[in-house]
Amino acid sequence: MIARLDPHDHTTHANLRPGQAFLRIDHVDKAFTRGSTTSVVLKDVNLSIARGEYVSIIGHSGCGKSTLLNLIAGLTPVTSGAVLLEDKEVNAPGPERAVVFQNHSLLPWLTVYDNVRMGVDKVFGRLKSRNERHEWTLANLDLVQMGHAKDKRPAEISGGMKQRVGIARALAMEPKVLLLDEPFGALDALTRAHLQDEVMKIHAKLGNTVIMITHDVDEAVLLSDRIVMMTNGPAARIGEVLDVRLPRPRLRLECVKNAEYLRCREAVMRFLYERHSFVESAA
Amino acid sequence: MSAILLKPEAFQQASPTATAVPTPRAEIIALPPKRATESQLVKRLNSMFVTVVPPLVVLALMLLAWELACAGPKAALPAPSRIWAEAHDLVTQPFFVNGPQDIGLGWRVLTSLQRVAIGFGIAALVGVLLGAFVGQSVWAMRGLDPIFQVLRTVPPLAWLPLSLAAFRDSAPSAIFVIFITSVWPIIINTAVGIRNIPQDYRNVSAVLRLSHFEFFWRIMIPSAAPYIFTGLRIGIGLSWLAIVAAEMLTGGVGIGFFIWDAWNSSRLSDIVVALAYIGTVGFILDRLVAFVGELATRGTATA
Numbered sequence: 001m002i003a004r005l006d007p008h009d010h011t012t013h014a015n016l017r018p019g020q021a022f023l024r025i026d027h028v029d030k031a032f033t034r035g036s037t038t039s040v041v042l043k044d045v046n047l048s049i050a051r052g053e054y055v056s057i058i059g060h061s062g063c064g065k066s067t068l069l070n071l072i073a074g075l076t077p078v079t080s081g082a083v084l085l086e087d088k089e090v091n092a093p094g095p096e097r098a099v100v101f102q103n104h105s106l107l108p109w110l111t112v113y114d115n116v117r118m119g120v121d122k123v124f125g126r127l128k129s130r131n132e133r134h135e136w137t138l139a140n141l142d143l144v145q146m147g148h149a150k151d152k153r154p155a156e157i158s159g160g161m162k163q164r165v166g167i168a169r170a171l172a173m174e175p176k177v178l179l180l181d182e183p184f185g186a187l188d189a190l191t192r193a194h195l196q197d198e199v200m201k202i203h204a205k206l207g208n209t210v211i212m213i214t215h216d217v218d219e220a221v222l223l224s225d226r227i228v229m230m231t232n233g234p235a236a237r238i239g240e241v242l243d244v245r246l247p248r249p250r251l252r253l254e255c256v257k258n259a260e261y262l263r264c265r266e267a268v269m270r271f272l273y274e275r276h277s278f279v280e281s282a283a
Numbered sequence: 284m285s286a287i288l289l290k291p292e293a294f295q296q297a298s299p300t301a302t303a304v305p306t307p308r309a310e311i312i313a314l315p316p317k318r319a320t321e322s323q324l325v326k327r328l329n330s331m332f333v334t335v336v337p338p339l340v341v342l343a344l345m346l347l348a349w350e351l352a353c354a355g356p357k358a359a360l361p362a363p364s365r366i367w368a369e370a371h372d373l374v375t376q377p378f379f380v381n382g383p384q385d386i387g388l389g390w391r392v393l394t395s396l397q398r399v400a401i402g403f404g405i406a407a408l409v410g411v412l413l414g415a416f417v418g419q420s421v422w423a424m425r426g427l428d429p430i431f432q433v434l435r436t437v438p439p440l441a442w443l444p445l446s447l448a449a450f451r452d453s454a455p456s457a458i459f460v461i462f463i464t465s466v467w468p469i470i471i472n473t474a475v476g477i478r479n480i481p482q483d484y485r486n487v488s489a490v491l492r493l494s495h496f497e498f499f500w501r502i503m504i505p506s507a508a509p510y511i512f513t514g515l516r517i518g519i520g521l522s523w524l525a526i527v528a529a530e531m532l533t534g535g536v537g538i539g540f541f542i543w544d545a546w547n548s549s550r551l552s553d554i555v556v557a558l559a560y561i562g563t564v565g566f567i568l569d570r571l572v573a574f575v576g577e578l579a580t581r582g583t584a585t586a
Contacts, residue, residue, distance in 0.1 A: 075486055093489040105483035109505040109580075118501070122491045153581075173491075 021048035021084075022209060023072070023177055028081035030067055041067050043235035045081070047228060049177075052207045056220040058268060059230030065213045068230075069181050072211060073099050085176060095123045098175035102182040104162040106154040106169075113150040116140055116169045123173045140172040141165070143202060160191035164198070171202065180212040184219065192216075193252065196223060204249055217272070221246075221264045222255060229271045239275065242267050361552050369552040386536065388560050395526050395537040396564070398454075402461025403522045407515055410466045414473025414514070415503060424474065435467030439525035443532060453533035457526065464525040465518035472517070476510025477503055512576030519572050523565045 030042040041064040049055050057065045070076040072083055074093040083090040085097065093099075098119075106115045117137045124133055141147045144164040154162055163183060170178055183199075184192040196219060203210060203223075214220050220227045224244050231239040244264050246255065255261045346363045353362035361369070372379075377389030417423045417431075442463050446456040484506055488498050504511070530539025538557055545553040 073486075073490065075489060093486070094492055095490060097490070099486065099490050101483055101486065103483065105481075105487050107484065107487070107502070107505070109508075119491055122493065 022051040022053075022086060023049040023211075024084040024087075025068075025072070026082050026084060028068075028071060028083065029079045030064070030071060030076070031079045040235040041233060042071075043237050045238055047238060047241075049209060049211065051209055054203055054210045054212070054223055054225045055228060056212045056214050056224040056226070057228045057230060058214055058217070058220045058272070059236065060232055060272065061215065063230045063233050064236040065230050066181060069099070069179055069211065069213050072177070073097050073179050075099075095119065095173040096176045097179055098170035098173045098177075099179045099181060100163070100166045100170045100183045102185055104154070104159075104166040106162055106165055108154050111151050111153055112146060112157065112165050113137060113141065115154070115165060116172050119169050119173050137172060140168045143171065144168045144198065158191075160187050160195060163187065163195060167199070167202075171206070171208075176209065178208045178210045180210060182213050182215065185215070192219070197252065199223065200248075200250065217265055217268045220268060221261055222250060222252065227264070227268055229268065240267075240271055361555065366552040366555050370550075370556045373553060373556045384536070388538065388541065388557060391536055391538045391541050392560055392564055394535070395530060395539065398457055398530075398537065399461055399519075399522050399526050399568075402458040402526075403465050403519055405458075406462045406466040406469060406518060406522070409462075410469025410514065410518070411473050411504075411511060413466075414470040414511075415477055415499065415507075417470065418474035418477025418507070419503075424478075428474070431467060431470055435471070439464040439521070440528050440532070443529060447533075453535060457529040457533050457535075457537075460529040461522040461525050465522040468517040468521065469511070469514040472510045472514025473507060476507030479510070480506045508580045509576070512572065512580060516569060516572045516576065519568050520565065523561075523568055527561060 025045055025047040028042060028045045029040065031038050031040045045068065047055075057068060059065045067076060071078050072090065074083075074090045074097065077091065090097070106112075107118070110118065117133070120128075120133050120137050120140075124136065128136065138147060138150070141150055144167050146161060146164050146168060149157055149161060154165070157165070163186075167183070180199075184195055187195065199210075200223060202208075212220075212223065221244055227242040227244060228238055229240045229242065230236050242264060244260070246258065246260050246264075350362045350364060352358070353360050353365075373388050377387045377392075379387040380390065413427075417427050439460050442460050443456060446459040446463075447453070450456045450459065480503060484502050488502050493501065526537065527539035527542070530537035531543040534540050538561060542554050542557050545551075545557065
């Protein structure tokens, strides 16, 4: 069964019709062929995402959630089906779908400033003057509170700081969709919580459409409007989509006592740890 | 008031009746910088001592052993003392000019270095471009890599007759031999460096939609720089090896020809001095490329 968007939902995508979706993943299959063996990673994935929505994709390791993100980013071509952004097919990577990579992927030979500036120059090279691009770069570094370290190289700053810069680089491109590939996975718990709060603030301020890959249940519930749960591979598909009806702004300490938070948390846990085994035996 | 308290004399005068407050103030301001500079100087001198003295001691011991071994009247090779007596002018006056063929070893080394600079410069340019091509394209690698692997084992001098036949002149032939000797490690290392560019950087450039040219300059070259400089360092060593051999055969005023000339006129002491020159220059070249490499690849080694 493939869970579809609930049309009576009260959150940001309340008035969404199938044809109106901002980003649509339409009957997407993905198979990798190596030599004579073909392995199906994703099978018949359907998902519609509204503008400004924060969607998390959660699943066990190897379920193909990163592959799904790469398909949306255009880094990997779909085998069949299509990814549509504003009704235009995605078939190559581009700055309107900026990616924050799991291991930050900053270029170590450039300073923090230059890493962000490179993207700014590429996207706004013709649209903004030199001075405007400089200001825009600084503004985005300030947004993630990294303005103070703009002249440092990635090797000189901590993991959390690198990830902040990675987020600034992506945001600075003014993407239509921000793709986060396990952005906090490599960070310690305290830094992670701090950055999650930061991302929530930025999302509230800018209203970006965000798709985040994660394997952390609390992270998914706290940050998302909807949680997309993937079944186990091979041939993974979307098992269930959960609406998180928590009001924003969400405060970490208040949420942990909230009944809706606990309901969502339990639902995701049940999917991952109960139905997971069911899915495996069925596959 | 606080300005007076900072002065040590004032502090001493005041000390019998002073309260606890001025004492730490004066100490904190006066002492730390002095201590820091002193220890830094000592540290630097110490590290210099540790790196410079051991090789000098070993050198002295080797010269002593050599002196003893070649002390007898029937010794085939000159002892250090005899070399110094016969050829010390070559060491003390590297830049004399007494005629077209009678010039100081410094000039000869510079002539050789000029050839190396041209040959190695071309090799660096061609090597990096060809290496980038081979590293980037699977088919170029499949087609060219085996050929490179065979050609790189051909000794430098084996190319010389062919290049003499092709260029019909000794000067471009020597440069060609340097080029063909040093280009292979540059190509191969560059190709390996390009092949090892992390997929993440490729993804970044894909998301940014960098053009091929931008990708080459902004991602490929900096990312592969440590590998490229390894290739350049091997290359400069090989080209210095090749120049001496090539000059022995092609003539001219280089340091290689000087050795050949000295051998023909039985000036063994001159040959020893020339060897010392060649070794020193080779060492400096190697360090120079390593130093430039260190400067250029700051930050790339660790992510």
